[in-house]
Amino acid sequence: MTFLETLRAIVGTDHVLTHQLDGYEMDWRGLYRGRALAVALPGSTDQVCAVVAACSAARVAIVPQGGNTGLVGGAVPDQSGRQVLLNLRRMNRVRDLDEKNLTLTVEAGCVLEAVQERAAAAGLLFPLSLAAEGSCTIGGNLASNAGGTQVLRYGNARELCLGLEVVTPDGRVWSGLSGLRKDHSGYDLRQLYIGSEGTLGVITAATLRLFPPPASTMTAWISVPCAGAAIELLSLAQKQLGPTLTGFEIMGREAVALADKHFPQLRAPDAQAYPWHVVLEQSSHLLEATERPQFETMLEAGFERALIADAIVAESAEQAKRLWHVREAIPLAQAKEGANLKHDVSVPISRIPEFLEAVEGALRAALPDIRLVLLGHVGDGNLHYNVQAPEGDTGGAYFARHGDWITRQVYDAVDACGGSFSAEHGVGAFKTDELAHRKDAVALDLMQRIKAALDPLHLMNPGRVLKAVPVDVG
Template sequence: MNAFLQRLVGAVGRAAVVTAPADMAPHLQDWRGRYRGAALAVVRPASTDEVAAVVRICAEEGVPIVPQGGNTGLCGGATPLADGRSVVVSLSRMNRIRSVDADNAALCVEAGCTLAEVQAAASAVGRFFPLSLASEGSCQIGGNLSTNAGGVQVLRYGNARDLALGLEVVLPDGRVWDGLRALRKDNTGYDLKHLFIGAEGTLGIITAAVLKLFPAPDQSRIAWAAVPDAAAAVALLGRLREDCGDRITAFEIIGREALELVLRHIPGARPPLPDSGPWAVLIEAADRLRGGALEDAFDGALADAVAAGVARDVVVAGTLAQARALWSLRDNISEAQRIEGISIKHDISVPVSRIPAFLEQADAALRAVWPDVRIVAFGHIGDGNLHYNLSKSAAQDNPEFIASTPRVNAIVHDLVVRLGGSISAEHGLGQLKRDEIRRYKSAVELDMMMAVKRAFDPRGLMNPGKVIGFDKD
């Protein structure tokens, strides 16, 4: 083992090979505190060549590799297993903006850049990178791509997959694939980058990416609307898109329980309306326009919705501080839940039109078994993605309920699939849903996924125990 670690030191330098337990500890636990693993070392390469050297050494020694970005994932995908056989490869030192091409509306960044740093680099040349997450100050772009992150702007701009033009990837044998093409059109065979986006580091390590940029919006409108039910929220979305088109960039639904958790646990949080009722939606419209066209269309559509009873009440942010306060209520739901305690979390998607049916049927099915279940529902209703989280309000009752996770998941996920949905909309599979997905994917689909895994990583060394692996065959 000492010889193996010395080889790593030779590749990246002594300071970049971390073996002290206290220094490794932050890399061995996920953000939620649900998963804890062990590792031989945490290696922090500073370049693609160093990543490739580390991977070659691990491949020669048969040592598994766990790629890790900002470690903000929610499914244990960046946490090593408990067997202690792996090396964690942290990309945090690979944080350079390699190039910005404003005329081509693209920039090339290394995988360890935080999402906020990528956004700032785009802004510095008058452009806009639209991927936006609550963790954008700490999550890294390599992790965003590896999980095909969604966030709040998917409605207009798409997921991370839609924002990537090219990738640089270190393969499981240490070879480097340079696919850093800044092209919108390239019809020369298989589009290989899409195999790595969403693969959670199981096929290789993303070390750099070329990303799409967009014109920077010069005006925006942000509103909080109380709606009587989820069906009204879907109707409101339709009205706004009819009047404002794709200027609607975000449309988030927040259930009463989710809002109350934020008001209880987040200092400075204030209710935006005297009574938001059972459901509220947070809406953002943005564009680059001359004159007041956006304000007129957006505010007019909201006024018509109130008059028609689709919305009960609305407040529109009049200042930047008010806009930030509204977004803070949405962005802090996950943190408020973490403070409140453990819950059974679901990251599901169904067609937007079926959101009301899902909520009605899932709520009824769960309450038939657990009448006092607390349902915290919120998320990106504009693209059909809900975070549907369950617990008991009384702390003493929660451990027994959490022990029922398999039964709860079966109720929720079976319904999702019946409605034509997915059990993982944007968080990935990681360790959390790796076995669960086998219940819902067809044998043909699983065979195709396994064929891809074997083609790239025949020895199963890349992020073992995540997404799909060999031990279940």
């Protein structure tokens, strides 16, 4: 039996694809295009085990893939034509909903939006929320430890997961779908697999934390005079609203203007009048009538301290959704506008103004026409320091000339501020050089040892996160 015949025997002939693989082989940003030996679409954990075991026996590398919305080139194969893409989208069943334990157990290929909807149908909330939620999968969210817009209140994907089922690189299953909130029985393997970007094993199912949904939500679009004012306002809101502060997103003038240009139907509030804008969200188990006075007091204090230049408070859920859509439209508008350079970084919240000033100063001094499309989950210290080529420039040539230099300015400033060059999108193929160059040497050594111990043949997503190492496969 050939290797492809073995794959077909495991998952069924219809679920091994070898032609017209564009949507699988190219990443969401169109930056990475590989060539797969085949795309395998398993329908069960047993099938994943069998595929992984077959790959291990044949020394064929595996690239796990969910919705292929990752932004760091981690879910597409390399150019060799010898890797198997293991796409989990057929594994999309809900295995269990335990309303008393507040947990939902789903297979890895469940689309995030479907998980949110399943929780909502039971009167509960699964709070992970990001602009790709209509296509990304829970397996991908956990493998990349996704963040999104509610991290301030609920944490990253990591904090929202109580248990995992994982197929190991030698084809065994680790069944860790416990749903326990306390389980200190040795090393925490769940946390090791979360964020490992498919390099240590295949996540096949997860037990997720649910929450009672808020009774009321208030959303405001706030324009601020400078980034420092936004940070002061965050501090004020945290003190006055406490844990009910759910979201605090920052957007620069050029970012909002770009969303307005490509999505005018969203009617973005006037971007040009102010340099920075914030979407602030409060949610509470108390009714709006009870919460609103405190919310308004916080806004008044912001105006009095000149932290707020203008504010619109959404008067309906529909209006709040529209304000959020403006924020979420920014990455989509960037894609429509043309080539761009993205930097997903984090710095301590208190140092954000210093970081922004340093990078903007360096970039504008050398490249006065560069467009800074800045946004971020600033409540988590996470900035998307994105840049677009000057107006009218198609972008490719501009970034071929200046891209590396721009990126160095951003990451050096991140280092100087004690931050991280990779906040929530992961390392993938995109940042392996940065990891090798900027990660603490001891941490890097420990990571390499973990990889070698769990995946000695280096067949799980090789060259992602850690650089590929030549392996004697015997």
